[in-house]
Every structure is written in C-alpha cells, then in structure tokens.
Amino acid sequence: MSHPSRPGPAPVLALEDVAKSFGAVRALKGVSLELFPGEVHALAGENGAGKSTLIKTLAGVHRPDAGQVLLDGGPVVFHGPGDARDAGIAVIYQEPTLFPDLSIAENIFIGRQPRRGLGRIDHRATREATAALMERLGVALDPERPARGLSIADQQIVEIAKALSFDARVLIMDEPTAALTGSEVARLFGVVRALREQGAAVLFISHRLEEIFAICQKVTTLRDGARIASEPLAGMTEDDLVRRMVGRDLDELYPKQDVVPGEVALSVRRLTREGVFTDVSFEVRSGEIVGLAGLVGAGRTEVARAVFGIDRRDAGEVEVKGRALTNGAPSTAMAAGLALVPEDRRAQGLVMDMSIERNIGLTGLRTTVRAGLVDRGAERSRSLDWAVRLHVKYARIADAVSTLSGGNQQKVVLAKWLATGPEVLIVDEPTRGIDVGTKAEVHRLLSQLAADGVAVLMISSDLPEILGMADRVLVMHEGRLTAEIPRSDATEETVMAAATGRAAA
Amino acid sequence: MPESLTRAIRWDTVVGALLIVLLLLSFGFVDGFGNALNLSFLIGNTLPIALIALPMTLLVVSGEIDLSVASTAGLSGAVMGALWNQGMTIEAIIPICLLLGVVCGLVNGLLVTRLGLPSLAVTIGTLAAYRGIAQIVLGSDAVTDFPSQYLDFAAGRVGDTFLPQAFLPFLALLAIAVVTLHATPFGRSLFAVGANEEAARFAGIRVRRQKLLLFTVTGMTASLTGVFWALHYASARYDNATGLELSVVAAVLLGGIDFDGGKGTLGGAIAGVFLLGALQNVMSLKDVSAQSQIVVTGILLVLSVLGPRVARQVSAARAGRRAASGKPPAPARAPTST
Amino acid sequence: GGTTKEDVRKEGGAAAAAGKADPDAETKKGLTVGFLPKQVNNPYFTTADKGGQKALEELGSSFKEVGPSSGTDTSGQVSYVNTLTQQQVDAMAVSAQDPGALCTALKQAMGNGIKVVTYDSDTRADCRHAFVSQASAEDLGRTEVQLLAEQIGFKGKIAILSAAQTATNQNTWIEFMKKELEDPKYKDIELVKVAYGNDDAQQSFQQTQGLLQEYPDLKGIISPTTVGIKAAAQYLSGSKYKGKVKLTGLGTPNDMRTYVKNGTVEAFELWDPAALGDLAARTAVALASGQITGREGETFTAGGTEYTIGKDGVINLGKPTVFDAKNIDSFDF
C-alpha cells in the first residue's frame, strides 16, 4: 500500500514511480498518481509534459519501463488495452479512434455487443443502448450512421459515449472537450458529475483551466515528464496552477493589439455549397482578426474548406486582394496569398510518418527551389526557424511528427502555414489541444500578424478565445451566417443567441 | 514511426550491398558469369523490368499501382507489328506506339483520378483490356522482320564490352527518374501524397494532376518497353511481356518500396530489380531448376519484409537498454501534499 | 524516308547451314546435349525429353534439361539459351515458345559452335540447324478431319478447339484441316468455328460450353491440343452431350483413357513424344559429329531408320498413331 497513513477509501488505480522512454525521449520520469472513487482528478501540464503517455500507461497501451501500476492496491501488468478494459478502466484517447466503416452503435459496442442465443449479436439491443447513451449526452446522433465523415466534435461525442457505455470504475479522459463547444461541455460535465456521485474515479485532462476548476477536486501537475505536485484544487487560483505547469507566471492570454483595418483582403460573396451552407458573404480586411463562431456542425469548417478550394463551391465568389480564386484549386488560393490551418491535424494537417522538417517544408516546395530542385538548406532553415519560433518541443527536426505530443503536432501545423507568409490566414481551431502558455504565444503571434497587415479569419469553438481576439465576430447557425457582431457588442450572450438561432436575422 | 523512414533507407542499402556481394561472388566462383556475353544477356533481359520499374516506383510512392504495364507493352509491340506489316516506316511507327502508351496511361489515370476508382482494380481491368486489344490488332501473327539496324541496337553491345547499347539510354532515364523523385518539388510532394493524400491536398499539392501525369508517364514507359522488347527479341506478338507486371512488382517490393505509399527510394527499387535478375542468372548457370528458383525468389521476398522488421526490433531493444542504463536512479517519491 | 517492311525484305535473310557434311564421320561420344523445352514440368515435354535422354545414354553422351516453369515466359527461355551457351554444351534441342524471340540468342549459340536442333515447335529457319517435326503438319491436319468425319458419318456441323491463337503449329494444322475439308466427300460437313482455349482447362471448358450453346446441333469437335481435348472430354463426359457430340484430336493415351472407356471419345491420335525426343537427340549428335549440317537432301540413320532432311532443314518423325478402345491399353505415356 502506498499510503498506509491515509484514512478513507483506498485508490482504485494508482501509478507508482512510473518511467517511460521513447528512444532518447524520456516522457515520464518516475511519476506517481492515485485515483480515488468519487473523485475527479485533473492532470495538467504543458504540451509534451507526458500526460497522454501517462494515460496510455494506465490503459495498458504502453508498458512502463520502471515502476508499476496498482489496481485496488495490488500491482497489475496490463498486456494490452483489453486487459485494462477488463479491469474496469474506460479511456477516451486524445485522438479519436473510430472505425469509419462501422455504424456509430457498433463503434461504441464493438467487441461487447449485447448477445442473444448462440452468441449472436442482438443488433436491436445495441441500437437501443446507443440511442439511450446519446440521450444521456443530449446529442441526437443517428446510431446507424457510419462514423465516416463525422466532424471532429461528433467523433469526440461518440468517444465519450463509448467510454460511458462501459459503466467503468475508472474513467480516463484525454482532452475530451478540445473540440466541443460550451453547451456540449456542460452536458458532458453533467454526466461526469453523475458518474462521480455513483462512485467512479475520473481522470481528466484539459488545457482549458476553467474546466478543470469546474469539475475537478484534485490536480496533478506534470512538467517535462516529472510530477510537480498533487493537491486539492480547493483554494487554488488559475495562476497557481499555471505557475506549477509552466514554472513561471503566464503572459496575457488575449494580447489583442488595436489596429486600424486596411483594405479588403478576403471577400466572400454569396458562397453556397448545397446541403451544407447557403449564401455566406463576408469580408476580412488587412490587419483585422475576424472570429467565426457557431455550434458544432454549424458549417464553419465547410465554409473555410470551400474558400480555400478543398471543396468545390456550388455558387458564389471568393476574392483575395481583388483576385478571384478558381473554384476547387487550393494551389491557386495559396499563390494568391491564402493559407488555411485545418482543424484535423492528423488527417489534414500532417503527414505523420514524415519528419517535422519536411512537414513544414511541404507548403514551401514551390518557393524553396533552386534550379528546379528542392533547396535543402533553405528548406531546413525555414523549418527550423518556425519550429523554434513556435516553441515546438522535439528531439531532432528530422524526427517523424508522429513522435510529437498532440499540442506540439498542432504547432507544427501552424508553423507549416505561417511559413508561407500568407496575406490572408484562415485558422480553424488553431489552439485545439494547445497548453495555456503556448496558447498565449499563438494569440500574440496572430495578433502580431494582424498588426503586420495580415487578414485573419479565426474559427474557434472556444468562445473566450473568439471574444478575446476578434475585432468582429461572425456567427453561423445551420449553414447560414446569422449575425455579425462588432468587438464592442460581442459577449457570450449575444454570440450564443445568434449561434443557437434565437436571434436569427 | 520514426523507424519506418529510416527502415526504407536502410533496406535499400542492404539490397544494394546484397547485389554487390552477389556480383563479387559470382565473378569469383560462377563459371560463365563474368564473360561479356553473359553479362550483356543478363542486363539485356533485365532491362525491360528495370525500365518499367522507374515510373512504377514513383507511382507506388504516390500510393497507386499500375498492373497493366505488361499489357501496355504487349499492345505497343502488337501495334508496332501490325503497322510494320502495313508497310509503314519504323521511324513513324515508334512515335505512334509511344503515343499509344500515353493514351493507355491516360485511360488508367483518368479512371483513377476522375472516377476515384482504386488503381489496383482499374489496372487489373485494363490489364485484360489492353492485352485483348493487342490480340485483336495482331491476332496470331508474329512479326519478326524488323530492320536490322534497330534489332542490332536493341540486342547489340557497345563495342566488345558487356554493356548493351540500350543500357546507356536507360542510365539517362534512371538519372532523370532519381532526380525527379528525390530532388524536385514534384517528387518530394509524391511522398506526401502517398502517405497522406488529404494532407497533401490541404498543402496545395495538385494530387489528381500529379497522379494523372504519373500514370501517363508509366504508360509511355511501358510502351517504350514494349517497343524495346519487340526489337530486343526480334518478335512482335500480342502476348509479348506477359506476366512482366508481377516481376516488376516483386522487384520493386524487394527494393523496399512500401505499397502503402510514401516510402522508398529509386536506388532500392533498381537494386532490387538487378538483384533478382542476377540471382536468376547465377542460379541458372549453377543448374538450379526453375522450380527452385521460384522458391528462392519467394523466400527472398518474405525475408525482405521480415528482415527489416527483425532488425528494427533488435535496434529498438538495444536503444531501450541504452536508455535504461543511462537513466539516473529512480528519484525518491515526491511527497504528496494530501 | 524511313525503313519499311519492303526495304527489309530486299535485304534478304541469311542461310544457317554452313560447312560440309561427312555422312561417314564417326558418331562422337561424350558430348553434352541440352534440352530446352517450352516448359519444364509439362508431362508431354518430360516424356519427350526422357526419350532424348535415353537416346543420348545409348550414344554415350550426356543429357541435361533446363527450361522455364511457365510456357509463356519467352524472356525466360531466352536466358536459358544463354545459360546453355555459357555452359558450352555441344548441342541444344529447343522447343521454341516463339519463332522469332529466341533467334538472337540461338544465333549467338551457333556462333559459339553449338549445334541447334528445334523440336516440336520451330523457330525461323535461319536460327537453327535442323527442325525435328513430330509429324508432317499435313498428315496431322488431314487425318484428324478423316477421323472425325468417320465418327459423325460425313455429315453435320463441326468446330475446332485450339490452344492459343498464336500457336504456330496449331495454326498450320488447322490450315490443313480446312484444305482437307475442301474435298467433295466432306460436302455435308460444315466447319462452323475455331475457338481458342489457351491451353487452360477452365477456358477450354467454357469454350466448349459456348460452342455447344451456340450450335446446339454440333456433331463433332476437333481439338488438336492435349490440354484442350482433355478439358473438352471432361466437360462432355459430365454433360448431356456425352457420346452424342464426337470429339477427336491430339491427346495422350494416359489423359484420355477414361474418356475412351466411358464412351465420350471414340478415337484420337498422337505421335510418340518419346520418339520425338529420341530423334531430336540423335539429330543433335549427328550434327555435332559432322554427319549432317542441316542442308536439304542430307541423310542420316537414327535408331535404325534412315531420315532425309527436307526443305528448310525439316526432319519428319513419321505418321501419328491413332488410339481407340482396342489399342489404348498397350500405351503408357
């Protein structure tokens, strides 16, 4: 027993002096952690601090190099995720792990479907159980729909539903809210509270500190793979927490600089993509940061894709600095000075098996050229430059991006696009999964870019971020622009009203 | 995985090294291997595979495959024979054949990029279709009476050396292919396309156009190979080069090109081609039966994927041990404040 | 002004045979003769090559066999010609997959002093010294028509199931079959179709089915290929056409025994492949010993029979044997 002195219930699940290395990278250096029933425990730390690695160790994905995992006080060895699951541990991983070809119901119950005679699957019961879970989460996803094509947020919902379906003793969630908007988060927290009251132990990771304070009782902070502290949250302030994570005081989170907008840089007129969004018109001026808000599935990402030319538009025009863009041609959009930081970094932003250097270099293949050949020197210095500016934490620039932590991967995506020196920058959930320290960094960077005359369109589900950074807020609801709110009038209430269609134009 | 990138690099050097070792051993210990005639035959017979392997490597790196190459070669040979029988001049026929190859490649490419069909399925279809058209075009004819200066070029050697005359143009093509794949923006973007097509599209790479281009070039190279084949063997028949696609695929796989796309080097692919060619030559000289040669080819293929895998596990284990030994003693547990 | 077929024709070809024959020269011993069949592991060629091996042992020379494992791997066959050249055999007996493709390699071999005999399937005449033909193409073609005509009473529709469309020997036989059919005694017989089964059991099967569906009143099928006739017989014996549609052609007694006994097939023919190999071996030795050079009109004795070299260096084995229920049990190949 790790704490014979402590009264009260024993920890359900604990880590004792766990160490884990990947090659030369020491992701965990002797970390201990205890999870108690009826308690929501937060895990905080910068990007790359080792949070996900810790979780994967608890879940049996990684085997610790040293130290051990304790279940109900006794040491256990999980040979795979299946063992952890059988021990009553449910995990939501940082990146959604769905089966695109299977229905949502099957995704949730794969391997554990209700059976009827002779071990046959009871499809009807599976469907009904899924519908019940969706009801519990307050989301009306069709259980029979294949998971392919679900938005990141919907994927995350399915992951949550899957974890809930276990009725597990221990629920571990790695940034479950990163892609969710306020209302879904609220709904999720309701469910988590209920679980806690039923005696489950919950481990929760988020880079949104207010969420940690909203539902957690205890927090463990990690820095560079080492545990800094494990303490109750009661009485702590956000600044205390940040100091433990970062080791210093935090810069201002929304360092918005005031600028005088210049001329129109991006002009979108009557853009329509049938069945997805209709009649979307707006302008972004040089020096301006325009926020694009809306609920999950409102169509913001789709608009950005169509503007950039990933998807073909059915009607409407897009102009960058007065130059009309060809329909469905990202390369001409890039040539015109447009850049899009996509929302799904794994699928759209990065080539996971490629090095950091080459991933950043990918957008510059046409510019870092000498005599028709790739100029490797220029490519490397361009990549290094941006990796350093964005504080990407890596061992070698030639390492594959798949070895980076989630937040650092996100930084590589940003680097890749900022390196093109865009005149119009569209960022879709730019700080998803990025720690507070770096978030401030990214915000300052966006602010600086705007001050330098770049027109920025920022899509974000993080309402405070929109409110803190945008000069103007556009709001979408069910595929239409429903409001345009100047910075002075933008509040949580006005934006939410427009986003839910209550103040529909 | 970081290892998978280095794996490709390591494996192609392994194949290259194997090839050199095999050549050295054969020069030393296999009667009849080292003489100019045998070497010229070895190279000459391997050239068609090597030629097609060039664009095939690029195609596979970009995540696609073309199984119709042998049929395209056969078709271009058949058309060459038929037009020759019609009395056209050979100088006019060859460009027509190359053009035909372009069309064949274009058809594959359009079906894959416009309709979004899997290239494996499409090219299995065109494999049959092109061969069938060849059969319609030339029927049971075997055309053999091509002009001797062309035949001599395709079968002849440079002076008294072992180098076939056709080898020099091949080297030029090889150089072009290597530079294209490994040093131009186009080639570099192919790796991205193969590994993650969507991310490549988001990075402004014209995926469909690139693939179309690759299929077209593959078609053209295949028809060039068909022309070379007909001249080299002085025989144009509709079934020329049947089954060549499997040899190309096997050799390219052996060279460490990953069929999931995004990995591999041209050097490895070509080393793979010549390793298989040389091995078969040596085995024949050593009176190893055709059946046993098949087994050896198979074992080599299996080893080519298991080998790097085992090597990786060994090196990972070693790295793990290194990391473990370099670790400071576990720190005393930090006191928990609660 | 490029090069056309016409220009090439004017250049003319070169003759292969050179030197002078000495019919009385002693038969050399200790020679090595390499056999290169179209495909190793093919029962027909194995029987033939065994015949060659036996003859060579008798003559005090040695035998070796190399060859590709696929019957369509022309480039493989070319490299085996090269292999034999490298191994400096004294003579080689080749059954060519392609009349033209092997020429360069064979000429290289002849240039290195190796005698080249083709058997079963020829190359161009200038690429070898002599060709040992299994039977005269004319005999084969005509007798097959005669066999079938008798079985169907000189009346009704017939079809041919051949191998590949490019198979040279098949095509020659089919030409002679057509010539034979021009004879007025066949005026009631109509050749409706030539189908190609590509020497593949399944395809030959389906081609046979197709013939019967297209011509429900078909009376007979000639299949001048051992694979084709076997597949057609197997299909017929399992269908309602058994015994009603007559089948003949070229087959081996072992393959066809069941079908002759169960009444699917009345009679078919074939030369003795072992005898073919035997003659090829003896011709190769005679060439290597300088008894012949491959010129028309030269004669030599092999296994007690005297053979005369015909036009273009062709040597004929003799007439094929007809197999039927009465005699089939006395053959085993």
Place this chain on the structure above:
Amino acid sequence: MTVSAPARPPLAEAPKSGGTRLADRVFTMRELAILLVFLVMLGVTQAGNSAFLSEQGVKDLLLNATILVLVAVGQSLVVITRNVDLSVGSTLGISAFAAGTWLQGGGHPVVAVLLAVLMGTGFGLLNGLLVSLGQVPALVVTLGTLYIIRGIDSIWVGSRQITAADLPGGFVDFGSGGISAVPWLAMIALGVLVATAYYMKHFVSGRELYALGSNPEAARLAGIPVRKRILAAYTFCGALAGLAGVLYLARFGNVDSGTGNGYELTVVSAVVVGGVVFTGGSGSVYGAALGALLLTSINSVLPALGVSSVWVLAINGVLLLLAIAVDRIVAQRVATALKKKPAHVELPRLPQKEDTRHA
C-alpha cells in the same frame, strides 16, 4: 436523467424511421448494382441465344462459378481486414494435387476433402502467422508465399499429373452431378457462403474483422485481439482455397503442377468487382460471391453469343472496368445521400447552461 429536453423527438425511435433503412441500403445497394449488371448480362445473352439458360446452361454457369466463389469468399475476409492473400492460387493447386495423390492411392474421397482443407489451412496459417506476428505488408509476404508454395508444388509434382482415370468414378461424377440444374458443388459453395455471411453479420468476431480493417490502430486500443483475428481470417481463406482445390479436382478431373497458376488476379478481381474495398473495413461476402459469379459468367456469355475468342479478353477487361465503375457511381450516390442527411437526427435545441447545472 440529468437533462430533460422535451423539444427533441424521442431518440430511440428516430433511427428506425430513416436511419436503419438508409444504412442497410448502403450495404445492399452495391450488391444490387452488381446483381443488376449480372441479370442484364444474362438477359441479353438469353435473348441472343435461347440455349443459354437451358438446364445444362444454368448448371454450367453455376459449376463455373463454384470454385471462384469459394476462394473469393475466403479472400474477401482477408481483404476486409485490410490485408490480401495472393497465395490462394498456389494453395489451391497444391491442395488439389495432394487430394489427387490420396485418391489415386485408393483413399477415401471424404478423407481427400479433409486432407485438402487441412493443407489449405496449414498454408493459410503460415500466411497468417507471417503477416500478423511479423506485422509486415501482406502484399509482399503473400507474393512471397505465392512463389514458395508454387515452387514447392512444382518440385513435388514435377511433370506428374493426375487425370480422371486415376480418380474414383464416383468422385468425378460428383464433380459434374447434381439435382437437375443445381450441381452438388454449387450447393457446397452456397452453404459456405451463407454460413460465412451470417457469421460476419451476427457474430462479434465477425464484426471485429470489419473493425480492424477499418482502423487497425483503433482496433488495438479497443482491445480487439488483432493478431488472432487476422490469423483466423487467413486460416479460413487458406482452408477455403484448399476446399476449392479438391472441388477443382472433382470438377476438372485433372491436376498438374500448373493448376491454379495466375488464379490470384482472378480472385482479386472478383473481390474488387464485388465491392469489397481494398483499404479494408467494408464490403460483404455476398458481394464477393456475386463478383465471382459475374466474372466467370462473362466467360460463358461471350462464347454463347458466338463472340470470336479474339474479342473475349478485351471485352472481359472492359466489362470488368464497367462493373467497378457502376459500383463506384452507386457508392457515390449513396455517399451523397448520406451527406445530404445530416449526422444529427435533428439538430437539438441546446439547453442553456443553467439547465444542465441542476443535475
């Protein structure tokens, strides 16, 4: 309940209305497309040649398809797991010869069948072990075993062959016999097909094959025994190739060292035409079987229509392309239908934060 949201329609009901049927259609429509192509083809041929669908004609069609259907069913399982088995042709050949040797020596036919299946199982197991334990690309490994098994087969068989004369008469008769137009062999294939399809839809391990083909990494995280499942798929595929081998022997009454040569491309074509996607996770065994039926029937249709053999290959290729293109277009239609239909059954009116707090 934490939340009450009266504005929303009852969820349990919603899927049954539109969703179930739509999702089912996604899977059945692709097969329907192939079936349609197939029926049209038969219709046209029948119109051109009335003997085509006679009793003998139907029997021939079914017999021709049997062997390919069996191998394609096995192959589709492997392809669904995002792998491929190129060695099926070699396995078929060697199993057929093994069974033939046994029968030739006077063995019992039932034992011969078991022997062939066992042999196929063995080679399937070998492939499965190499692929799943080594975690190496299936394409390369099975191309390797294709050569290895083929080589072993040729060395073992040499120039020997087994002909109908060497086999018990009953065995050969069984190969072409049946109840009126339905051959015994086709019944065996149908039995295997239906059982496999039922298993794939209604058993957990069957669904897990789809899951791990759809996303191998997620399958691992979900605790699915990935290696075991892949091993099982390969073993089953090998076993069916073995069974197909012995049926081949019964059907054609003839095996030699070349039997099954080049069969892998035919099988792969059948599976692909049948709508089983090469990137794994989708498709059905019924589709694969239909693909096999379509492919073999093309070879019967053309001769029956009197099309010259010269044209057969080209038409074959074009039809193959047509079949995949039609399938693709249907699939795209379905995808568009899916996209038009939002993921959310109905966008819920989201309750205010206060509503959720009271939980």
